[in-house]
Structure formats: structure tokens, C-alpha cells
Amino acid sequence: MTDDRLRMTPGPTEVPATVRERMAERTPNPDVEAEFFEFYRDLTGKLETVYGDDVVILGGEGILGLEAAIASLVESGDRVLCISNGLYGEGFADFVEMSGGEADVCDAPWREPFDLDAIESRLEDGAFDVATMVHCETPTGVLNHLEPVLELCADHEVITVVDAVSSLGGTAVPTDRIDVCLGASQKCFSAPPGLTVCSVSDRAWAKIESFDTKSLYTDLEPWRDAATEEWFPYTHLSSNLYGLDTAIDLILEEGLDSVFERHETAAIRCRERADDLGLSLYPDAAQPSPTVTALEVPGRAEAIQRRLADDHDIVLATGLGDLAEDVLRVGHMGHNARLDRVERTMDALGAVLGQLDR
Known part of the structure; x- marks a missing residue:
């Protein structure tokens, strides 16, 4: 680390x-x-x-x-x-x-x-x-x-x-x-x-x-x-x-409206990048949160999580309960709701998916 x-x-x-x-x-x-x-x-x-x-x-x-x-x-x-x-x-x-x-x-x-x-x-x-x-x-x-x-x-x-x-x-x-x-x-x-x-x-x-x-x-x-x-x-x-x-x-100091806009911008970009990677949202309802994105990765969540941490020094969360192996969660909330952090995360996720798909 x-x-x-x-x-x-x-x-x-x-x-x-x-x-x-x-x-x-x-x-x-x-x-x-x-x-x-x-x-x-x-x-x-x-x-x-x-x-x-x-x-x-x-x-x-x-x-x-x-x-x-x-x-x-x-x-x-x-x-x-x-x-x-x-x-x-x-x-x-x-x-x-x-x-x-x-x-x-x-x-x-x-x-x-x-x-x-x-x-x-x-x-x-x-x-x-x-x-x-x-x-x-x-x-x-x-x-x-x-x-x-x-x-x-x-x-x-x-x-x-x-x-x-x-x-x-x-x-x-x-x-x-x-x-x-x-x-x-x-x-x-x-x-x-x-x-x-x-x-x-x-x-x-x-x-x-x-x-x-x-x-x-x-x-x-x-x-x-x-x-x-x-x-x-x-x-x-x-x-x-x-x-x-x-x-x-x-x-x-930043202002609540600006904070909310920053979260929404980070969430939209995260989902755009996920779509580019061929990943689907969990769920696909029309009400995703601006603070966290859940992605479907059936049977691979923990493997992806380990690779991201070991190879790219990035920590994501898996799903909970029955979703533990099937969902990967990206938290773009608070201090981390920033485009540069989202881009770094999704770049690394793309690299890990590419390795696992070989």
C-alpha cells in the first residue's frame, strides 16, 4: 500500500x-x-x-x-x-x-x-x-x-x-x-x-x-x-x-449547489465510462444515485477488487449479501466526487477487465 x-x-x-x-x-x-x-x-x-x-x-x-x-x-x-x-x-x-x-x-x-x-x-x-x-x-x-x-x-x-x-x-x-x-x-x-x-x-x-x-x-x-x-x-x-x-x-465554502453539481458530474462520467467498458448498472432503473454507482460483474466482483488494489492501488467495494460476487461499487461521494479520480478509477477498471478477459 x-x-x-x-x-x-x-x-x-x-x-x-x-x-x-x-x-x-x-x-x-x-x-x-x-x-x-x-x-x-x-x-x-x-x-x-x-x-x-x-x-x-x-x-x-x-x-x-x-x-x-x-x-x-x-x-x-x-x-x-x-x-x-x-x-x-x-x-x-x-x-x-x-x-x-x-x-x-x-x-x-x-x-x-x-x-x-x-x-x-x-x-x-x-x-x-x-x-x-x-x-x-x-x-x-x-x-x-x-x-x-x-x-x-x-x-x-x-x-x-x-x-x-x-x-x-x-x-x-x-x-x-x-x-x-x-x-x-x-x-x-x-x-x-x-x-x-x-x-x-x-x-x-x-x-x-x-x-x-x-x-x-x-x-x-x-x-x-x-x-x-x-x-x-x-x-x-x-x-x-x-x-x-x-x-x-x-x-x-464550496456551496451546497456546487457540491451537488460536482457529485452529479462525477456520477454521470462514471456511468459513461462504465458503458464504454460494456458494463451494466445494477439496477438499470432510472434513479441511480449521484454518490455511488453499482456495476454488474457476475461472479467476478472479488477478483476485480483484488486486482484493482494489488495492481493499481485503487480500492472499490463489492456488493453485499447475495450480491457480494456479482456487483462492484464505485463510491464517488464527498471528497472523491471529482472527475480526475473517476477517470483514474475507470482507466484502472478497464485495464483489469482487459486482463481478466484474455
Whole structure:
């Protein structure tokens, strides 16, 4: 491995040098020094520019946010509509059952968009407390259209939880219509893994605060006033927060519209090059994500991945679960959503395919 290894994975993404340098700075004590709470309030204010709603930051990788949202919103007897067309959409049902709720999975094939007719039928037939969905299904590279689903949920007064971990900061997310919107530091923000970022609506806070029984580490309620009361439920990850602060500064300096355009440009070029190589998208639906491209390479994903790493110092991800050997994923998100990196990646992929096809 060399210092110029290119990690074009769909998270964790490449961390810019300025972010790494910021993390090396000495930090105040996050439990007792007022200046740290002032810093935290400033950082959440910056994140609200991206989210547009009340934001809290938890000390834990992005999956913590998914579990915390359900643990904080769902109790015994609650019904949850888990809207799914992928691995992470299905996974919400596990968190619901762990919290004592009843999960009703409304699933569509992984290659297809949400089934709006089925979703509307479920909502009309049953009273649901919460609905969950995923914006970008990273394992398949699908970007789901949320607006029609959010509108249906609003019509039925259902609280919405959206996993936007792999899209937030890389493309527009309708955060103003989402009750709990979940993000993470290691994806489009291009900061190291370790932080969950989520926005919470007033309606969601009201339900969260109505519960009598709570979990501890996964409870969102104490975070609502943590910054103003200058008390965190547990010692925060101060160096990670410093890194995220610089990462968000880079995004805001570039401008959100420019960041989104850069991601879209990189995604289009990646798919153009893939087409030139005779590779098909997985899926071939008309809603590919601007942050990750999944390519069909039946039975060859791991072999291609090894060759790219060994011969070209480029790291890509294979598919997950049943797609592990059949899908290769290129992450053009965050700091890596740049044309020169896409071109280097696809040049190397073409060379490896040529060798394997001999």
C-alpha cells in the first residue's frame, strides 16, 4: 500500500488533509469546559444549514442513528411501516422488533423503485405511528424518490424516519418534510467514521418525550437541550467533532449547489465510462444515485477488487449479501466526487477487465 492509494468506496470516504490536521488539535474537555459547548452549538448551527432543522450529533457510527431513531420513537404496541427496496430498508424492521414495535415491511424488488400503490394501500388499511425508508440504498446504488412517499405519510399523520446516510451532503434531501433525518460523518461529509448526525422535527420530539421507558445510549431525548444546558449524556468524541467541523466548513465554502453539481458530474462520467467498458448498472432503473454507482460483474466482483488494489492501488467495494460476487461499487461521494479520480478509477477498471478477459 502506498500513500497515493485511491479509496473510491461508498464510505468511509477519503478524508481531506485539512480535516485530519484539525483532528490532531488539542481540544477542550467536552464534559466540563464551556468553550466546548459553544463549539458544539456552532457546529450544529452549520449542520442546520445542510439539514434545515434542529440537529443533534451522537457519538457513534451511522448505524447508531438508525437504532436510536427507532429506540426513541417506537415502544411496545406501536406499528411501523418499513418501506423498503434494499438491504437497509429491510433492516429497519429488526430495530422495530428490538424496540417492541410491530414492523410491517412494504417491500419492492431491489432493482425497482418504491411501490407507491402498495404504500398507499398499507397506510389506508392500518393506523401506523412511524414509517421508515432509505434515501440512497448504498448496496445497489439506488436513489429513492422520497417526496411522494413523504406526502402520503403526511396525509396519514405518520412520523417519518429517513436514512439519508449515503446521500446527505452529496445531493438534495427534502429534510424539511422529514421528521427524523439520519446522516453520518464518514460518507458525503468526508470526515472519519464515528459520528451520527440527525435532525429532529418538533412533532418527533413530542413523541420522543412522551415515552415513560427509555434506553440509555440510544435515547435521543437528552440531546435536545444538551448544548444549551451544557451537559452531554456521555463524553463526546471531541476530536471527531473537530474533524467534522472542518469537513462541513469545506462544504459550505464550496456551496451546497456546487457540491451537488460536482457529485452529479462525477456520477454521470462514471456511468459513461462504465458503458464504454460494456458494463451494466445494477439496477438499470432510472434513479441511480449521484454518490455511488453499482456495476454488474457476475461472479467476478472479488477478483476485480483484488486486482484493482494489488495492481493499481485503487480500492472499490463489492456488493453485499447475495450480491457480494456479482456487483462492484464505485463510491464517488464527498471528497472523491471529482472527475480526475473517476477517470483514474475507470482507466484502472478497464485495464483489469482487459486482463481478466484474455
